[in-house]
Amino acid sequence: MSEGVFALEWGVVQSCPLERASKISARRSMKNMNDTTSNVSVLANGTNSNVDSSASQPLSFEALLAAYDVPRPVAYGQVVKGTILPVGDNAHFYVAIGQKSDALLPKKDTGELKAGDEAEFLVVSDGEDDEFTMLSFTRLQHQREVEGAWSALLQLVASGDVTEVTVIGVEKRKDDDRISGVKASFRGLLKGFIPLSLVQGSVDGLIGSSIPVKVLKAEDKGRFSNILFSNKAANEALVGNAIADLAEGTVVTGTVTKIMLEKKDARNEGAPRRETGVLVEFQPGVSGFVHKSNISDSRGVKPSDVLKLGQVVQVKIISIDTESQRISLSYKDVEANREAIAAQQADAIRNQLGSLTAGEKLTGRVKRVLLERETNPSAEKRELGAIVVLPNGTEAFLHRNECSDSRLVSISHLMKVGDEILVEVKFVDLEAGRVQLSYKKVAENKERVQSVSDELKSSFRSGLKVGDRRNGTVARVVPFGVFVRIGGGIEALLHVSEITSDRSRQEAELAAFKTGSPLDVVISKTEEDKGHTKVWVSLAQEQA
Template sequence: MDEMNQEVSGMKEFSAGDIVTGKVVKIEDKQVLVDVGYKVEGIVPISELSSLHVEKASDAVSEGDELTLQVKKVEDDEIVLSKRAVDADKAWEDLEQKFESGETFEAEVKDVVKGGLVVDIGLRGFIPASLVETYYVEDFEDYKGKSLTLKVVELDREQNRVILSHRAVVEEEESAKKYDVLQSLEEGQVIEGTVQRLTDFGAFVNLGGIDGLVHISQLSHQHVEKASDVVEEGQKVKVKVLSVDRDNERISLSLKATQPGPWHDIKNKVHAGETLEGTVRRLVSFGAFVEVLPGVEGLVHISQISNRHIGTPDEVLEEGQQVEVKVLDVDEDAKRLSLSMKELQQDEQRQEIEQYEKEEDNSGFSLSDMIGDKLDKYKK
């Protein structure tokens, strides 16, 4: 008879725990009224609207919304409903599946709390500060309202604990990018990168997913004391790939290999016959190497060091000494310069003799009358 009366009256029978659907007909400050087909409108208290704290009921729902709800309590003149319980059950099932599969998902940051961020995923999800980014974040206020890609890292339904991580997603993306870059790199390639950090032994350059090392010896054709003399952090540079060790994820790079060498176009910088200043860099048994331009050394053969006979170059020269040399020959292909100090000495002697001769001509006195053909050997 009761069932017939319900059918005639159009009223539905409800029990605690039932899942029902209804339309929001009125929103008050602390509750929402919903038509679920019962003899009175159902009440959804503000505490049952969301897993997160809600200031006003209108922040969570709007009039006319269709809601799926769980019956919490039924009396003749009152039926209490919960949206939060339905959302939580659904969310737990969804999260358990995502946790098992490792699936990522998007969620909006609803609140910034001490120690991290809170998101609404049908229930309260927490992102600890250490799991937000791969780097240290001082102020999280800018994250409020921001959508993050997340991964479930800890789930405990009994403790109502949901721990999420954005950092894990970023690390996976970086790992995938690193793998792709490693596979694409080949020895001899010239690519663009960004100087990431400087060390005593060189500079690390980010190639878009992985860092490669430019050893200090590969920064410049010239001698480099410290990396900061050549590059700075954040600088875009072109580098040549010297080697790729995929197993150990090590990449050796060269900056100097992408730049013109000190010997490039040397014939237009140094000419046979001209006099240059240089620094003695090395003494060897057969002569001395003199640097005449940054990174460009020429050989002064032992026979070209002095007018007098010497047994070893260190009888006349020492490393670091500044000297004048005359260019005898330039060979760009072989990267070879032949230099002479002796010829400059002979040139100086010739000039002195010529000066004497001029002065003698003016005075009517001939030096050659006194020393004869001894001058000839200096004129040859």
């Protein structure tokens, strides 16, 4: 090149913008390439030691490029190695990549690299149409992170292990705008979907939070990739693993998350549902149930009287069912809780009973009917009374003697479990924490009690005849004889004279009778006395 021409071109380079300069540099590079190609053609005739001079045919252009290590052009999407040069402009660095001309690297795409660093770059523009080759370091790193994320997802699908994702939004149906699931991000790089049926609990408040998932499907289809997660399966796996590490008798610390209520059924329809216990979460996703009987020994104390939502408590693991993943806990069996339980029980009972007044009438619900204890489990058990739940939640006792004056009338003749009955508060014992009720004192109940009593008396009397044999049970032994239950609430008297006429042997003979033991008797006499039916019996012949 002549000196004048060089001076002219240099002046143009100095005065033109970068784009213009790049075009001139590209033309100069092309001219140098042409000169090199001419030299290669000459050397190919035998003057270059790298080329086989014995070849009879001319070498192809590709072979000449390979022989003289002429750099091949880079392509879009290719990864190249390069060194950042200490020259550039305000927005770019030059990068030497082994080509005839250097590439451009925008400074916003350099990450933490600086001049002099050697690294790999992604080709984002391959220099066609007289443009510079453009590179990016950060895009290459992002691409590799995405590839790593896909590799991790495929491994998670194969292994079934649990990972975490971030909930980034909800997905709604197009037809009715109902929520169909949530959108989740894996490592902030890949987006997947969790159907509503595979989300544990409510989706409210999940956006922005991290949740455990299992990867059910991961298909890389570019823009239309298919990634499916399950939060429910992950929680089940985590709970299963956590339960496997637990041991019965261990004391753990947890938080009260829910007050449990009894199920709705025909027995409590229309009435407020009672509390059955509380749930305590003591590991993420792992909760146990504390039944009310394991919170307090007092039947009148509700679980919420002792434990509050959000309260941090110590509980003991009393049973673990690994198959159903159910854990039973106890609050009262932890030594540190007993003092607090006693104080809370006393306060709760005083608050409940303090609102009751002797003589007031209330409507209560029959919870259960109690039977008196017997020494002989096989013997007939009489009804002792009923537990009645009052409007304030207090469980009060209704004794059978407060239901009717007639021995023929039992509790089950007047009420059954689940019935709403009108009762009167007989007395309140704040110290003992007890309330006793009366049914027969309520004016509205007297007519019903009398009607039932008259009907039973008429029925029983018509079937009660002297000489009839009855299979009875020894109720109690007294100095003058034995009372025998013969049914219908009647206790007939077997006088000691019917057992033996020898007074010296009467005490010994009576000692032979045991409460609850069966005894066959014959009715010897009946008598009505102030609404009561009195019956006397004698021993059946084989027992005489």
